[in-house]
Amino acid sequence: MIALLIANSLALASLLIMLASGLALIYGLRDVINFGHGAIYMLGAYLGYTVSLVGGFWLALVVVPILLALLGIAFEYLALRPLQGRSHIEVALVTLGLGIILGQIIIFFYGGVARSVDAPQILSGSVTVLNLSYPVYRIFLIVMGLGSCVLLALWLRFTSSGLHVRAVSQDPSVARMMGINADRLSLLVTSLSTAFAGVAGVLAGPYMSIDPGMDVTMIVNCLIIVVIGGTGSIGGAIVAALLFGFMQVAGSVFLPNIAALVPYILLMVVLLIAPRGIGRGRVLS
Amino acid sequence: MSNRATTAASERVATIGATGGPSLRLPLTLVAVAIVFVVGAVAPTQFAGDFVLRLGNEGLLLGMLALSVAFLMNQAGLVALGAASIYGGAGLLFAIAMNDWNLTPMGALCASFLIIVVYATVLGALIVRTNPLAFMMLTLAAGEMISHAVMLEGLRDYTGGADGLVVSFKGTVFGMEAADFASPARFWVVVWLATWLAGLALWAVGRSRLGAILRAVRENEERMRFSGFDTYLPRLIAYVLVNIVAAVAGLLHVLNAGFVSPESLGISVSTNALVAALMGGIAGSVGPILGGLIFSFAQDEFGGRGLTQLLTGIAIVVFIVVFPRGVVGGLSGMAWLRTRAFGGRRETS
Amino acid sequence: MLQIENLSVSYGSVRALSDVDLEVRGDGILHGVIGPNGAGKSTLLDAVCGRRRPIAGTVRYRNEDITRRSVAWRRRQGMARSFQRTSIFQDLTVHEQLHLVAQHLGDDRLDDVIEVMDLTGYLHQKAGRIAYGVQRRLDVALALIGRPHLLLLDEPGAGLSAAETLHLFEHLRDLVRERKIAAVVVEHDVDAVFACCGKVTVLDLGRHLATGTPQEIRANHRVVAAYLGTAA
Numbered sequence: 001m002i003a004l005l006i007a008n009s010l011a012l013a014s015l016l017i018m019l020a021s022g023l024a025l026i027y028g029l030r031d032v033i034n035f036g037h038g039a040i041y042m043l044g045a046y047l048g049y050t051v052s053l054v055g056g057f058w059l060a061l062v063v064v065p066i067l068l069a070l071l072g073i074a075f076e077y078l079a080l081r082p083l084q085g086r087s088h089i090e091v092a093l094v095t096l097g098l099g100i101i102l103g104q105i106i107i108f109f110y111g112g113v114a115r116s117v118d119a120p121q122i123l124s125g126s127v128t129v130l131n132l133s134y135p136v137y138r139i140f141l142i143v144m145g146l147g148s149c150v151l152l153a154l155w156l157r158f159t160s161s162g163l164h165v166r167a168v169s170q171d172p173s174v175a176r177m178m179g180i181n182a183d184r185l186s187l188l189v190t191s192l193s194t195a196f197a198g199v200a201g202v203l204a205g206p207y208m209s210i211d212p213g214m215d216v217t218m219i220v221n222c223l224i225i226v227v228i229g230g231t232g233s234i235g236g237a238i239v240a241a242l243l244f245g246f247m248q249v250a251g252s253v254f255l256p257n258i259a260a261l262v263p264y265i266l267l268m269v270v271l272l273i274a275p276r277g278i279g280r281g282r283v284l285s
Numbered sequence: 286m287s288n289r290a291t292t293a294a295s296e297r298v299a300t301i302g303a304t305g306g307p308s309l310r311l312p313l314t315l316v317a318v319a320i321v322f323v324v325g326a327v328a329p330t331q332f333a334g335d336f337v338l339r340l341g342n343e344g345l346l347l348g349m350l351a352l353s354v355a356f357l358m359n360q361a362g363l364v365a366l367g368a369a370s371i372y373g374g375a376g377l378l379f380a381i382a383m384n385d386w387n388l389t390p391m392g393a394l395c396a397s398f399l400i401i402v403v404y405a406t407v408l409g410a411l412i413v414r415t416n417p418l419a420f421m422m423l424t425l426a427a428g429e430m431i432s433h434a435v436m437l438e439g440l441r442d443y444t445g446g447a448d449g450l451v452v453s454f455k456g457t458v459f460g461m462e463a464a465d466f467a468s469p470a471r472f473w474v475v476v477w478l479a480t481w482l483a484g485l486a487l488w489a490v491g492r493s494r495l496g497a498i499l500r501a502v503r504e505n506e507e508r509m510r511f512s513g514f515d516t517y518l519p520r521l522i523a524y525v526l527v528n529i530v531a532a533v534a535g536l537l538h539v540l541n542a543g544f545v546s547p548e549s550l551g552i553s554v555s556t557n558a559l560v561a562a563l564m565g566g567i568a569g570s571v572g573p574i575l576g577g578l579i580f581s582f583a584q585d586e587f588g589g590r591g592l593t594q595l596l597t598g599i600a601i602v603v604f605i606v607v608f609p610r611g612v613v614g615g616l617s618g619m620a621w622l623r624t625r626a627f628g629g630r631r632e633t634s
Numbered sequence: 635m636l637q638i639e640n641l642s643v644s645y646g647s648v649r650a651l652s653d654v655d656l657e658v659r660g661d662g663i664l665h666g667v668i669g670p671n672g673a674g675k676s677t678l679l680d681a682v683c684g685r686r687r688p689i690a691g692t693v694r695y696r697n698e699d700i701t702r703r704s705v706a707w708r709r710r711q712g713m714a715r716s717f718q719r720t721s722i723f724q725d726l727t728v729h730e731q732l733h734l735v736a737q738h739l740g741d742d743r744l745d746d747v748i749e750v751m752d753l754t755g756y757l758h759q760k761a762g763r764i765a766y767g768v769q770r771r772l773d774v775a776l777a778l779i780g781r782p783h784l785l786l787l788d789e790p791g792a793g794l795s796a797a798e799t800l801h802l803f804e805h806l807r808d809l810v811r812e813r814k815i816a817a818v819v820v821e822h823d824v825d826a827v828f829a830c831c832g833k834v835t836v837l838d839l840g841r842h843l844a845t846g847t848p849q850e851i852r853a854n855h856r857v858v859a860a861y862l863g864t865a866a
Binding site: 494498508 | 683704705706709710714715717721722723724725726730731734735737738739776779780
Binding site: 031033035082083086088089090092093094096097098099100101102103104105108216217219220223224226227257258260261264267268271272 | 362364366411412415417418419421422423425426427429430433434436437438439552556559594595597598599600601602605606
């Protein structure tokens with residue numbers, strides 16, 4: 001029972017980690033919260049649906065992140081760079097507006113209906129592990145989530161760009177004074193963030209239904225995770241995502257009547273106890 | 286409260302520095318304002334048809350909501366994205382109080398008002414401590430929390446779930462009956478009055494010492510602490526005040542409509558209020574209210590084609606990127622206070 | 635007036651201050667704090683005024699242990715701080731921000747502060763528009779409001795020319811003497827410090843190196859070595 005709970009939490013957390021860390025990365029670098037992140041995820045999911053219909057799931061998993069990385073580049077050049085001088089609130093509001101626009105465009109093309117995507121043959125069905133039957137796809141999800149965590153950690157630790165990102169995130173003023181090329185770094189981080197959102201979107205298809213409200217739901221989830229984890233702290237975001245996933249899954253099992261509210265209760269409790277969030281973040285002014 | 290006349294007159298006579306209370310005005314300005322007030326209350330009911338009046342009523346209600354958003358943005362630098370949860374929430378509580386708790390209309394009004402204000406205070410106490418960006422995120426989350434709470438299976442009987450709640454009342458509220466509130470012409474007078482009261486009240490707060498402290502905290506929170514100020518309480522007070530305005534608007538809405546739907550708590554109402562505030566200008570009281578009216582009439586134009594949400598998104602981007610000074614003068618830091626007194630008055634755009 | 639005992643402050647794993655003792659009396663002389671880069675001078679002020687929690691040690695102000703008190707409380711009790719990176723209200727006029735703080739702290743002699751800091755000609759200009767040197771003076775002026783008992787000034791001469799810094803220090807020396815208040819001034823410009831401070835403390839790599847009169851410090855070999863030798 002516990003094992004099932006943990007496995008389900010990890011599956012959900014995998015998606016959340018991919019999304020939340022992308023959000024945290026941009027925030028750590030630019031002090032900007034991309035309120036349109038949920039819409040980008042939704043775009044990834046719907047594009048994944050379309051590409052899957054045409055060329056299969058695996059093709060979608062490759063093509064969609066690339067497309068969304070391109071979108072990220074456009075976002076960086078057309079939105080983030082020109083607005084660099086403006087206050088963080090203004091940029092955040094612009095991303096909110098862009099997210100709304102993107103969401104509406106998606107609804108326009110796909111109609112306001114939910115879609116479902118089938119998992120590819122290899123990943124469908126269940127497998128028996130230790131006398132427990134568990135869906136293969138969720139194991140795949142967990143592997144992907146773990147994999148992206150590991151990749152992210154490796155990148156941050158061992159590459160020079162990763163080092164720069166960590167430096168700027170921890171102490172923006174010092175790092176910028178050190179002459180780190182923030183622009184190039186930002187382009188990399190933004191496109192990575194959107195690409196990851198695309199991966200999460202494609203992966204989400206067979207796992208949960210794709211519906212027109214998913215952008216709002218997901219951005220709120222991500223915001224909660226980022227706040228709990230301490231905005232800007234990627235490690236904190238990962239821990240918070242795990243916690244969130246666990247609470248969400250446990251809530252739907254033990255407290256089904258208020259399951260939808262569990263994440264918010266978690267948020268309020270964390271705000272009460274640790275206003276700074278879990279990680280070494282910059283939530284408080 | 287009228288913009289240009291007041292600004293010009295007061296700049297001539299304004300005293301420097303904030304003391305409690307408004308600065309001197311020439312009698313001419315007062316007369317002009319009074320005329321606008323009276324004419325505005327009466328003329329539409331005489332000359333405009335029911336349909337236009339209905340739009341006007343919606344516009345003023347949205348304007349009040351926009352006013353609450355704008356005031357907090359302009360004075361405290363905080364963007365509240367959960368205004369709808371207070372607006373719709375107040376209405377929902379009234380409906381529940383009437384339907385399930387069997388209170389008199391006045392009793393229900395008071396109860397729902399109290400509950401929603403307590404909620405806003407508790408929420409504010411938790412989130413006002415954070416930086417403006419986190420605050421924005423948290424108000425969005427809180428708004429969604431209320432939306433989800435309303436749709437919970439277990440509470441369906443109370444809240445009506447996706448269907449919403451119908452509420453009708455017998456008896457009187459402030460001497461008016463249900464039919465009075467439902468009538469577009471009579472409701473217009475009520476809303477017009479309420480809007481003026483809210484606008485004047487917030488304007489007065491903006492001109493007061495609290496307003497000065499809020500703006501200084503917005504400018505440089507750390508230095509304010511280092512100058513001996515408690516920077517938490519002023520912002521909490523401001524948050525509660527604007528939510529009082531939102532709650533009043535929400536209660537008026539339910540009195541008029543006789544119906545509460547989950548949409549009125551939803552995020553689109555919050556973003557509508559934001560857009561209305563941005564369009565009209567977040568400084569002062571006139572701008573947001575005007576923005577509400579403009580939005581309401583524009584929505585009638587475009588809403589039929591299902592374009593409202595898309596245009597909302599576009600409007601947010603356009604008004605922040607293209608019209609930073611004139612309209613959103615408050616946010617870009619260049620035109621925060623153009624008058625010499627500490628007035629959060631309307632910018633000349 | 636101010637006693638610091640065994641003060642230690644860390645930023646994560648970096649120890650910025652170790653076991654620093656310091657005593658400042660309210661005798662109307664400027665107490666300068668100098669030291670090479672990374673000596674922990676600003677950190678010392680941060681810890682005293684409450685901006686940073688020390689990991690060990692106590693801060694006693696007017697015989698009371700205030701180590702746990704909030705920043706705002708300390709200010710209201712007369713401990714005022716100015717900032718190395720000018721921290722003023724860009725969009726308020728000079729007069730507006732001074733008046734706001736003066737009203738809050740119950741100071742009705744704002745004119746004194748304005749005069750002492752030479753701000754008379756700039757009162758109705760937005761703080762963001764005035765020259766940098768004037769902004770520095772405004773930063774200090776904000777700290778002077780409310781007749782503080784203890785001034786903590788963080789590099790008031792930062793970004794100013796040597797002449798301007800010396801001029802500012804002379805103002806401060808006279809002000810402090812007149813009002814018989816205590817003042818701790820962190821500064822890089824050693825000449826100004828030696829010229830105007832009655833007492834000087836030297837920090838190096840987070841540790842207390844020496845305290846004495848300017849002459850004593852100048853003659854101290856270890857201080858010279860710290861500045862010229864192995865110090866970062």
